[in-house]
Amino acid sequence: MDIFKNIILKIEQLNEQTVFQEVQADFHIAFGIDKNFARGMGILIDAIHSHNTEEKIVFHVFTDGINQSDLDKLKKLTVYQNIIIKIYYIDINVFKNLPTTLAWSYATYYRFIMGKVLYGTVDKVLYIDADILCIGSLAELKNIDMGENIVLAISEEGQFNVKRLGIQQGKYFNAGALYIDINKWNAAQIAEKAVGLLQENPEKYTYLDQDVLNILLDGKTCFIDRKWNYLYDMRKMNSELPKGVVFIHFIGDKPWQRWSEHHFMVSFYNEYAKKTPWANVPLVEPIHYKDKKRMARSFVKRNMYMRALYWYGSYAISKITAKK
Incomplete structure (x- = not known):
């Protein structure tokens, strides 16, 4: 039985007209969000465009719903001729028996289904969290040799999670940015197995989908430079960014939250935000x-x-x- 059958309720393409076809895209980039992360995603899409104006990019947004005000703002981004934005509305009932926390809603599981939905039309997809900011070119990414691996990812520091989950390859990746070979992902039935693990023993997995993906992709992950998912925790860090960073991942507090406004990285983030339709949206209280x-x-x-x-x-x- 295909548990993901009919999980997409509706697909909406925001561009009324496009100058290229999906098959001509240089990159396919996917997000999995609920309505609370639409702002971050929109600012990220704009930032990706600003650093990659020569690339043709299709953005695939998997969501259970977006507020109309944010949807209107997303439509304004389609003025850029080199991007296409598609919204996939999800029936979340498939995930209703999986664990959630205050920090992670059902949207954390939407990355499971991207490979299933895009299979047959896309070979590789870059999944990225909406609390990331792009500050560089993606061009180099498509030239990295994946070998026989299913994903490209960056490793987190330390061995605690490696030992906790018994990861044989000795590295634990952060799932906030994954470059995925869709054909291999589906052949290995990663999505189905991930849901199965979470249903069998939800108490075991502290970081939910990230934990089970690390287990399933153990030995099938090519670890790449941290510049592709540079983890920045504004609660603990006050350092400048190293040179060459492409994606800044704001783990913990987010730059659009009121309690983060004291941090200098928020000013850096706002330099990007003020160029978007979200420029005058108040911080989250x-x-x-x-x-x-x-x-x-x-x-x-x-x-x-x-x-x-x-x-x-x-x-x-x-x-x-x-x-x-």
């Missing part, structure tokens, strides 16, 4: 008690202690209320 705690810490870092005290108080009240 804290709602959950964990966000309010982050807000308090943000004011501490700016030596604004009275404001920090206010937010610590709001955090405490919200946490108590949430537990009732």
